[in-house]
Amino acid sequence: MNTSASRFASFELIRIIVPGSYSILLMFALYHAFNMSVWPFVSLEFGLPLFILGSIVAGLSFYSKETPKKRKAFQTNQPSMYILDRSRKLLPADPLTEDEARRLYFYILNHNIPITMHDKVFFFGMIYHIMINIRRTSFWFGVIGIIGVIIQIAVLQQTNITAVSTVLIIWLVYALNVRYNKADRKMQENYQDQIFWLEMNKEIVDILIHKRKK
Numbered sequence: 745m746n747t748s749a750s751r752f753a754s755f756e757l758i759r760i761i762v763p764g765s766y767s768i769l770l771m772f773a774l775y776h777a778f779n780m781s782v783w784p785f786v787s788l789e790f791g792l793p794l795f796i797l798g799s800i801v802a803g804l805s806f807y808s809k810e811t812p813k814k815r816k817a818f819q820t821n822q823p824s825m826y827i828l829d830r831s832r833k834l835l836p837a838d839p840l841t842e843d844e845a846r847r848l849y850f851y852i853l854n855h856n857i858p859i860t861m862h863d864k865v866f867f868f869g870m871i872y873h874i875m876i877n878i879r880r881t882s883f884w885f886g887v888i889g890i891i892g893v894i895i896q897i898a899v900l901q902q903t904n905i906t907a908v909s910t911v912l913i914i915w916l917v918y919a920l921n922v923r924y925n926k927a928d929r930k931m932q933e934n935y936q937d938q939i940f941w942l943e944m945n946k947e948i949v950d951i952l953i954h955k956r957k958k
Contacts, residue, residue, distance in 0.1 A: 751863055755870040756807075763877035764803025768795055770885040770914060777910035778892050812876035818931060823938040824849035830946070831953045838957060848956055856948055857941060868934045875927035882918035889914055 772795070812818060828845035840848065853862060889911035896903045942949055 752866055755866045759870050759873050760803035760807050761799060762803070762874050763806045763881065764799040764801070765795075766878055767802045767806075767881045767885075768798040770881065771798075773910050773914075774885065774889055774892065777889075777904075777907040778896065779904070779906075806877050811880070812873045815876065815928070818872070821932060821935045821939070822849075823935055823942060826939050826942050827852075827949060827953070830942075830949055831957075834950060834953055835957060840953065840956065844956060848952060852942070852949070852952065853938075856945070857938070861937065861941065865934060865938065868930050872927045872931045875921060875925075879918060879921040882914050882921065886911060886914045886918055 824842070824846040827849050828840055828842060831840040831845065853865060857865075889907075893903050893907055893911060896907060
């Protein structure tokens, strides 16, 4: 059995399930906070399967959009850029393209970089994606919660402590995620470790660059 492949699959599965479950959990929390008794959420028989299915669908939606990859912390100092710059020094007339450098980087990651570092790369990549999705989910559900409180006050001339507390907790999760943000820093440290390995193994990189251009 390919243990590396199985670990990769586990990391990817967690990337799907955790953000998806969190988003559905917040949805359930707001339903309860604003005293909404909407079928099938009132029944465990229907609610639990819906929670599981909703988590998977929401998680796959996050996974397909890949919005965390658009952030500066993800795009800056990527190891593939080191390979690209190296190819420009070795083959100034015909260097690798960005796409070729990216493919060669993943080839090196999967075939040359030690398994401990390989797993570390995917582990921190998983953590990064989860934390960014949790942050964004908290923000938008927090906004929805504030709107719900305003509507509740406008219609009923009052609100309830459960609704206010739930919204405050959601914003607290968002604030803590922003204030103690380690995801971006860890992602950059992860990149630097990989770049250091590439620098210490220039011979392997150079051989593969030449082989890629043959």
